[in-house]
Amino acid sequence: MPKNKKPAGGRPAKNFEPRYGAKTSYQDRKRRDADGPSRSADSRPGSKSPNHRGYRAEPAKAPAKRRWTAQERAGRDEARGIRSQAGGASAKGHGDRAPRSYDDRPRRDDRPARSYDDRPRRSYDDRPARSYGDRPARPHDDRPRREDRPARSYDDRPRRDDRPARSYDDRPARSYDDRGGRPSHLDRVDRDDRRSFGDGRPSYRSDDRPRRSYDERPSRDDRPRRDDRPARSYDDRPRRSHDDRPARSYDDRPRRDDRPARSHDDRPRRSYDDRPPRRDDRPHRNDGPNRSDWSATPARDKAHEDRVDVVHERLQAEAIQADNVAGTGFGDLGLGQNIVKALADLGAASPFPIQAATITPILEGKDVLARGRTGSGKTIAFGAPLVESVLRAQAGQRREFGRSPKALILAPTRELALQIDRTIQPIARSVGLFTTQIYGGVPQARQVGALKKGVDIVIGTPGRIEDLVDQGKLDLSEVRIAVLDEADHMCELGFFEPVQRILRHTAEGSQKLLFSATLDREVAGLVDEFLVDPAVYEVAGEDQDSGTIEHRVLIIDHRDKAEILGSLVDREGKTLVFARTRAYAEMLAEQFDDAGIHAVALHGDLNQAKRTRNLERLTSGRVNVLVATDVAARGIHVDDIDLVIQADAPDEYKTYLHRSGRTGRAGRSGTVVTLVTRQRRRRMTELLDRAEIEAPFDEVRLGDDLIEELAGRQVDPVA
């Protein structure tokens, strides 16, 4: 049975069917798992072919499917030999069930549910049928109307732009309304999910993780190698782990500058001896002893640690004073009229400081590193000039059918990619350029279809982008501008390598833009390989603490936690609760819901439709409480969240900054409440230190007035 996968793998069409079957059948899955060689054999090629799923070769390929199914059946019987003996009718039963299962459970999510309680099962039976049958088709039908590929879809897209301002909330809202214009039903489904989720998922997860992490592990080996050359980031790492034993996880960048010498002496040298710089054999723009990429200060490049320090200094040096930009308009910065108009429609009348700083250098083609605090307008800061640049590069040329994208924007989460597109698409459309989103969790067909027609700007997450590149469906060779949003995050362990590979697919010497509220030396590796003499910007005097956010830390007894949380979220106004794990996020949402406080969850164990829908529910105000993992920590913009609660304190100061940045956006006020137990108090203090945030610590118990106050409720004077 490994065979029928491999040979089929040659041709996508052939390949597709068997895989589809294999994937959708729970039985098969189990069989494969039980079958060692088979699993390992198909784990490799399997990584590509499943992508054909969702393609609709289905009816046409019926024979192929049958053939495969027969083999599969044989394999199953083999693998199930033991079981067959145990339970008499099992063989036949399976045989019968198998074909049905193809129809029934295309979706992973169903499976867990089915095996458990009855109610969920019923609702799931409804849903899968609907969602699978419909979902691939419907969303497409709703929006671009695929049938008329060329003409209609082009008509459609512009249509979206008709409501530029609106478009922020529109897209998700509409599509979900369409899909399930039955709110009450959805609610129910939601809850059911939550229930089934806890039980069902773990097994999948545990299966998945290991595999993936193995893939990644080699990446560690790369790191050091990568670092050898510049040895720069090596400085960072050792230092981190040594100095900060207690506070290791936070330690990060800010303080590092203090003691560069020590770690530098030790490690880097060794690393140079150990491994020849791998990257030297590749065309390395920044390579060479006198490359002055970060520093651009020749005098400083004598030693790498100096360069590192210079980076930091330079960050300061390039800081923009907010008042320097007063009175400057977007037009003055070099953006065309249409774009200026589109920006105005988006509510951006005049540039924020970070925008005023970066637009010009980006238009000049410079590589840019930019740091602007959460909610400071970074998306437009790179988006507007990016559109302008693409436009200029295409001036006078016809936009051909099937043209390859000229710009790429990478984001760490799908929601963020979507949100970025919602900002950039109207800007792009105002000058006749097309964007498309490329992210996982949804069928590929529509994305591939858009690429076939030709797009100018691709916005997406690394996984799917790399996937489509590998499949030859996405050509990045003409990408002359690449943006990394949340760049520091994109340089973390699981992200760095895919990002690196993707960037290598872009045009030689393509312009790179790195943005983040917490841009730090985590990006050094990327900068070394990909950026040439980058300009570095940040907005002066705009540290996170200068904002409009009030920070509070509540010292609590662990046993009171659930009730305190319940009390805090029982309020008017939008509340975003952060939990460390998916399961806990799910649990809390359920807890709140059970207590009569309508709440939804957002985390990676939900399918993309639910993720998008739940986030949209908060945005639209249909629900006031969203419980999320760190999937929502970065970049997500919801206008009026006035309370952020960290049910679990973050481990990293950067995470704290990003989470709390979900409130107090664009000058609004907001409160961040972090719950910690007494034991963690010290760590919390250190973390806040690093974040440069001042927050009072209060010991609270159930029913304390402070909780009432923070929730915005009247404190009963009698009590």
Place this chain on the structure above:
DNA sequence: AAAAAAG
């Protein structure tokens, strides 16, 4: 631990 492809 979470996220990111699919499973």
